[in-house]
Amino acid sequence: MTTSVIVLDIHPTEDSRVNRHIKFLLKNGYLVYRIHINRFYPNLQEGPFSNHGEKGYRINLFDTQNSRKNSVLYNIHTFTPIIQKKVKKSLKLVGWKESNRSIIHVHDPSLLLVAKKMTQICKNTTIVYDRHEVYEHGKKHFGITHPRIERIYEVITTKAVKGVVTVSESYISSCKNIFPHANIKAVPNFPESSDYNIQIINEKIESFSADSAINLVYFGSLDYHYDRDIALILNISNKILANYPRTNVFIGGRTGDQSLINDFAHLSKQYPGRFHFTGFLPREEVVQITEKAHLGFCLLKPDTSYWVKISPNKVFEYLMCGTVPIIRADVDYADIFSKCSLIFDRYTPDDEIISVVGSLIQQPDRILKMMKESLNVRNMFLYDTVATQYIQLYHEVQTPSISSS
Structure with a gap:
């Protein structure tokens, strides 16, 4: 009998890791059901949907326009059967049968307790947890470090989780300590080559010269309060656009940060036709712009509590597109792509980063060499x-006698 995989997530529908996972499973013959818990996007309609051929259902929870109220209500309800009942009802609406042998693949820690409740009433289900991030480091409030809510969910469900997918091989041993009853595998955030137009990328590099325009790009989290150093990205953009007329900057993503929106408007007015805030764009358009970019940002704030080794979607996408990454973060495989990247230490001063980027802009031959x-x-x-x-892990968690490799 074909194994069913129930994908549980609260990620944006365009999230690269979730979508790659779903497409891969479908290509390999799995029956895929996606239950998308929508907490943040009021324009998304509740009900059945499908992006790649999966049988999906979106559940809209609470007031998606009031994030604080939504967060409080959501976390309270995860400890009750309410969300679990909604999930089970939604699965039946899209054709899932309780008698099916199923993997519940959880992409968000806040849904672990929901999945655990599912396994208690649906005996043919097994939990696999896709751990996108690291939650061991607590958060500080009023000078006191508190455990993250995500970590609390992990502790409560430790025994119920039979498989864990981490984004880096360097986290396998720590995940084994956190989830001692689980098989552990690593699936880094590498891109799918079929998502990119290699011809366009090659043409960008072949046609590049000292007279070419240079495009800088960033698509992702946009908020001055997040761990991405958006202030530094804008500072670099401002200095580069002011000093080098052949440059253009493209920044995109969702944001509700009015201060940031105002700064985007100011830069757009100051550099018309050269500074582009695109807002949210479909994944395909993000790829098209990145394919034509020459430099791409991946910058974290040095004082973030989340300074850990990461497997960044963006850096691997830049490499796929022949785009030079500008990095201030602790990234996997940095030794392999250091020759084609600008990589800065955690406490490298902002002025030094701006100066080094500016110096690179003045060296088109070096840019070309790094892109190649x-x-x-x-x-x-x-x-x-x-x-x-993924397939190996599914086999292991459904065959207890086979030990993890």
Whole structure:
């Protein structure tokens, strides 16, 4: 009998990791059901949906326009059967049968307790947890460090989780300590080569010269309060646009930060036709702009509590697109792509980062060399080379006698 996989998540519908996972499972013959708990996007309609051929159902919870109220209500309700009952009802509406042998693949820690409640009433289900981030480091409030709510969910459900997917091999041992009853695999955030137009990327590099325009790009989290250093990205953008007329900047993503929106408007007015705040764009358009970009940002704030080794979607996408990454973060595989990246230490001063980026802009020959080098290493970071770990893990958690490799 074909194994069913129930994907539980609260991620944006365009999230790269979730969508790659779903497409891979469908390509390999799994029956895929996605229950998307929508907490943040009021324009998304509740009900059945499908992005890739999966049988999906979206559940809209509480007031999606009031994030604080939504968060409080959501976390209270995860400790009751309410969300679990909604999930089970939604699954039946899209054709899932309780008698099916199923993996409940959880992409968000806040849904672990919901999944645990499901396994208690649906005996043919097994939990696999996709741990996108690291939650061991607490958060400070009024000078006191408190455990993160995500970590609390993990502790409560430790024994129920039979498989864990982490984003880095370096986290396998720590995950084993946190989830001692689980098999552990690593699936880094590598891109799918089929998502990109290699011809356009090659043409960008082949046609690049000292007279070419230089495009800088960032798509992702947009809020001055997040751990991404958006203030530094805008500072770099302002200095580069002011001093180098052949440059353009493209920044996009969802944001409700009015101060940031105002700063985008100011830069757009100051550099018309050169500074572009795109807002949210479909995934396909993000890829098209990144394919034509020459430099891409991946910058974390040095004082963030979340300074841990990361497997950044953006860096691997930049490499795939022949785009030079500008990095201030502790990233996996940095030694492999250091020749085609600008990589800064945690406490490198902002002024130094701005100066180094400006110096690179003045060296088109060096930019060209780095873009070519990114093409040389990109084949080391392909999704198909690691995604088979999902299948291996599913086999292991459903065959207890086989130990984790």
